[in-house]
Amino acid sequence: MGAAVKRSIAPVFWLPFGAGGMLAALTGPALVLITGLAGPTGIGISPGFMSFTRVTAFAQHPLGKLVLFGTIALFIWHGAERIYLTLRDMHAGGKLALMWICYGTAAALTLVAAGALLIIGVG
Amino acid sequence: MIGPRPYLRPAATSWWMHSPYLAYTLRELTGVAVAGYAIVLLAGLISLASGKSVYDAWLDFLRSPWSLALHLLFLIGMIAHVWTWFQIMPKTMPRLAFRGRIVPQNRIAVAGLAVATAAFVIIVLAAEWVQP
Amino acid sequence: MSSDPAQGAALREIVIEVLRYRSETDAHPVTQAYRVPFTDDMSVLQGLQYIKDHLDGTLSFRWSCRMAICGSCGMMIGTEPKLACMTFLRDYYPGPLAIEALAHFPIERDLVVSVSGFIKKIESIYPYLIPKTPRRLDQGEYSQTPLQLARFETFSDCINCMLCYAACPQFGENPDFIGPGAMVLLQRYNGDSRDGAQARRMELVHADNGAWSCTAVGYCSEVCPKQVDPANAVNQNKTKSAVDFFLHLGQARRGGGAP
Numbered sequence: 001m002g003a004a005v006k007r008s009i010a011p012v013f014w015l016p017f018g019a020g021g022m023l024a025a026l027t028g029p030a031l032v033l034i035t036g037l038a039g040p041t042g043i044g045i046s047p048g049f050m051s052f053t054r055v056t057a058f059a060q061h062p063l064g065k066l067v068l069f070g071t072i073a074l075f076i077w078h079g080a081e082r083i084y085l086t087l088r089d090m091h092a093g094g095k096l097a098l099m100w101i102c103y104g105t106a107a108a109l110t111l112v113a114a115g116a117l118l119i120i121g122v123g
Numbered sequence: 124m125i126g127p128r129p130y131l132r133p134a135a136t137s138w139w140m141h142s143p144y145l146a147y148t149l150r151e152l153t154g155v156a157v158a159g160y161a162i163v164l165l166a167g168l169i170s171l172a173s174g175k176s177v178y179d180a181w182l183d184f185l186r187s188p189w190s191l192a193l194h195l196l197f198l199i200g201m202i203a204h205v206w207t208w209f210q211i212m213p214k215t216m217p218r219l220a221f222r223g224r225i226v227p228q229n230r231i232a233v234a235g236l237a238v239a240t241a242a243f244v245i246i247v248l249a250a251e252w253v254q255p
Numbered sequence: 256m257s258s259d260p261a262q263g264a265a266l267r268e269i270v271i272e273v274l275r276y277r278s279e280t281d282a283h284p285v286t287q288a289y290r291v292p293f294t295d296d297m298s299v300l301q302g303l304q305y306i307k308d309h310l311d312g313t314l315s316f317r318w319s320c321r322m323a324i325c326g327s328c329g330m331m332i333g334t335e336p337k338l339a340c341m342t343f344l345r346d347y348y349p350g351p352l353a354i355e356a357l358a359h360f361p362i363e364r365d366l367v368v369s370v371s372g373f374i375k376k377i378e379s380i381y382p383y384l385i386p387k388t389p390r391r392l393d394q395g396e397y398s399q400t401p402l403q404l405a406r407f408e409t410f411s412d413c414i415n416c417m418l419c420y421a422a423c424p425q426f427g428e429n430p431d432f433i434g435p436g437a438m439v440l441l442q443r444y445n446g447d448s449r450d451g452a453q454a455r456r457m458e459l460v461h462a463d464n465g466a467w468s469c470t471a472v473g474y475c476s477e478v479c480p481k482q483v484d485p486a487n488a489v490n491q492n493k494t495k496s497a498v499d500f501f502l503h504l505g506q507a508r509r510g511g512g513a514p
Contacts, residue, residue, distance in 0.1 A: 005458050010467040011497035018215075018497075024157045025208040026239050028201035030246035032160055035167075036194030038250070040185035045251055050182060052175045059171055068168060072161045079158020085470050086151045089139040089424070113165055119172040128278035129361035129369050138424045147472045211471055214490040217446070218406045225405045228487075 013081050013103060020078025023071065031071070060123035072113045080106035150207040156200020163193075209235035266292045269344050270351040271302055273314065276362045284362065287311075288351065293344040299354070300328050300339035303366075316366040323480050326416035330366050331355040336421035336478050358421040359430070372430065373417055376437040380456055384444065387451030397449045407446030410488055412481045413439045419475035419485045425468050432468035433459060435475040435485030442488040457492075457499065466492040 038045040048054060058064035084102035087093065093101070139148045170181035184190055212235055213219075213228035220226065268290050276284040289310050291302045300318055307314045319325040321340045328339040332354055333347060344352070360368035390397060419435035426432045433441075441460070445453045460466045469489045476486040 005462040005465075007461045007500065007503075008463040008465070008467040008496075010463070011500035014467075014493065015497050015501075020157070021204070021208055024201065025205045025235075026242040027246060028157060028160070028204060029198060030243045030250075032194055032198045032201050033247060034250045035164065036160070036185065036197060037191065040182060040190070046253055049250065049253060050185075052171070052178050055167075055171060055178075059168070068164075072165050072168065075157045075161035076165075079154040079161065082151045082154025083158065086139075086148065086154075089148065089151075089428075089470070091136050109162070109165060113168060116165075116168045116172040120168075129363050130276050130278070130284060131361050132284070132358075134427060138427065143474055143477070144424055144472065147470075147474070151470075211473070211490075214471065214473065214476075214484075214487045215494050217491045218487075220402055220406070223402055225402075228484075 013077070013084075016074060016077035017081035020074035020076075023074050024078060027071070028075075056120065057123065059117065059120045062122075065117050069113055069117055073110045076106050076109050150203070153200045153204035153207065156197050157204060160194075160197045160201070163190075163197075205236070205239050209239070266294065267348060268292050269302070269348050271306065272351045272353045273303075273306075273365065274353075274355040274362075275314070275365050276356075277313070277364060286353075291344070293348075295343075295345045297344050298340050299332055299337075299342045299344060299347075299352075302344050303339060303354075314366075315364045324414055326414035329357050329416040329418050329421070331358055331421065336418040338416060338418070338480050341480060357417060359423070359427040360417070360420070368417075370417065373415075373420065373434070373436065376433055377415070377440050380433075380437055380441040380444075380459060381452055382440050382444065384447065384450050385452035385455075386449055399448055403448040406448075407443050409483055410439050410443035410446065413443070413483050413485075414481055416480060418478045418480065422474040422478040423469075424472060424474075425470055429464070429468055431464045433462075433465055435469075435489055438466065438492065439483055439485045439488040442492065445492075457496065460492045461496050461499070466490070466496055469493070 034045065035050065037043075039050045042049075059068055080102045084098055087098050087102070088095065092098065138144050167178070167181050167185075170178040185194075209232045213231040216231070218225050219231060270288055271291050272286050272288045274284045275281070275287045289306045291305050291310075293302060293305075297305075298321075300321060303314065303316050304318075307316075316330070316339070317327040318340065319327045323338050323341045326338075329336060330339055331337075332339065332342050333352055336357060339354075354366065356362045356366045357368045360370070360372075363369050386397065413436060415436060417436060419439075420426050423432075423435055426434050438460075441456050444450050445456050466489050469486075471486065471490055473486045475489075476484045479485060
């Protein structure tokens with residue numbers, strides 16, 4: 001039968017892409033509306049919704065940390081995979097270079113998110 | 124092989140911007156909206172970790188016309204993402220059977236969109252229900 | 256059967272521009288135009304046959320059944336991969352209608368492409384039933400419920416016309432990509448309840464040139480003349496391959512199982 005064919009590492013990036021995509025499909029429009037349009041302008045939502053005290057309390061709660069980290073990380077990894085594949089379609093660079101740029105940026109931003117949540121602490 | 128010299132046509136490198144592939148490229152670019160929005164959230168998270176004055180400055184940015192326009196673009200991108208996501212989702216699944224019959228793919232897509240719509244309503248209502 | 260004025264319909268003419276290539280005389284493909292009289296019932300294949308019978312006997316193209324089941328007459332008709340026998344000249348009037356050999360394949364002559372690469376791919380996926388529990392002749396047939404059949408039946412409808420390969424831009428970029436047609440045949444067997452060789456075929460799926468070259472463009476399923484849905488065959492195997500990747504990691508870490 002011959003030697004086993006070498007496995008692709010694509011699944012490592014495809015699963016977060018899928019999870020992020022599903023999460024964005026279910027929560028994306030609502031979150032953009034709330035945090036980007038209704039929240040800041042106060043239209044259709046209580047004025048102190050995104051106040052420092054309230055959001056800090058949320059980010060200090062373990063569930064809040066999970067929601068914030070999960071959303072930010074999965075959305076970023078979803079975008080990274082799509083941007084990587086599109087840049088390859090566009091012949092914007094070599095495979096390895098594009099992988100480092102796209103996935104490397106995603107990894108760095110994920111670490112930053114984790115770091116920020118650590119700094120915010122537990123109150 | 125019939126002829127002694129088969130001819131290899133030069134590969135087109137700009138296929139992604141022409142029909143019928145342009146729609147696919149635009150679909151993939153919704154990923155920019157998803158990641159872009161996440162980066163704005165991350166900026167907010169960093170501001171939060173940096174103290175009240177920095178965070179309030181970020182909130183002021185969110186109130187600016189630039190940010191509102193950006194989030195409108197994010198919203199359009201997100202909606203495009205939702206729509207195209209559930210068109211592809213059935214393709215990633217083996218043939219689904221319900222009550223002994225294969226479920227047509229567009230029915231799976233419609234079900235997914237229904238769930239997404241319900242989730243949208245629930246999240247928005249939950250946020251509105253929050254008291255000051 | 257040729258365009259017969261006695262059929263009653265007014266005879267119109269369409270200009271067909273064919274990309275010609277004869278390796279003994281041409282360094283590069285060359286466009287040649289033909290004026291073809293046609294009636295509304297004539298297919299593009301009949302147009303090509305008219306050219307060969309009346310205008311230019313040197314024109315070369317594959318055809319056989321004239322009814323979209325043999326898969327021979329796939330070509331680029333006005334930039335879309337189509338079967339010539341089920342595409343009609345009336346839809347391209349007044350033209351000019353550009354016809355070219357199927358995209359992403361080497362041209363052997365005129366509208367004839369080299370199929371050997373594709374044949375090798377479909378041969379490589381173990382395209383035969385390897386029974387889960389073999390039965391002797393005296394034990395009788397393998398039973399299958401209608402639902403078990405329905406799970407893979409459309410994948411058995413493939414006529415190997417290769418339109419999906421012409422549609423697939425990732426195959427255009429990477430000729431080593433196993434491609435939609437071969438994945439359809441693979442899934443035809445992996446999805447068959449009688450078959451037991453899923454793991455063997457999955458090894459081909461896990462590779463970079465397996466399911467992972469696909470970016471879910473989906474154009475393959477749009478052009479398929481038999482509604483086989485190759486995009487589904489490839490992408491459901493991405494899910495299977497990804498799950499298997501992480502299960503396999505767990506195995507390797509525990510020190511068991513060869514890759």
